[in-house]
Amino acid sequence: MGGVLHTKTSLDVSFVIVKNVLAAKYKWAVNTLKKPVLTINWLYQCCNEHRIVPQESFRVLPVSGLTICVTRIPSDERKKIENLITENGGHYSAELTRKCTHLICDISFDGA
Numbered sequence: 743m744g745g746v747l748h749t750k751t752s753l754d755v756s757f758v759i760v761k762n763v764l765a766a767k768y769k770w771a772v773n774t775l776k777k778p779v780l781t782i783n784w785l786y787q788c789c790n791e792h793r794i795v796p797q798e799s800f801r802v803l804p805v806s807g808l809t810i811c812v813t814r815i816p817s818d819e820r821k822k823i824e825n826l827i828t829e830n831g832g833h834y835s836a837e838l839t840r841k842c843t844h845l846i847c848d849i850s851f852d853g854a
Contacts, residue, residue, distance in 0.1 A: 762807020
């Protein structure tokens with residue numbers, strides 16, 4: 743299909759393919775390069791169709807690859823957070839385990 747693979751960071755790329763947002767190249771692509779960050783599935787789809795397919799549905803979502811748990815959050819807000827996590831590519835965990843990458847908690851200081 744005429745593409746060129748760059749295994750090292752380069753400003754001469756049209757897009758970046760990463761597994762999740764924890765990848766160093768993801769942060770570089772978003773903050774420095776300002777180019778689309780896609781999943782490997784986009785490349786597979788291009789090969790299957792023998793053409794460059796639209797990238798939008800293959801963009802890496804903001805919390806893709808993260809497992810997030812919440813604590814000290816009211817149940818109604820917890821459900822909203824759970825939906826936001828899954829809609830943005832993450833995994834919600836009802837329990838804090840070693841697989842969790844991030845913890846969201848409400849820390850209130852009562853001044854005592």
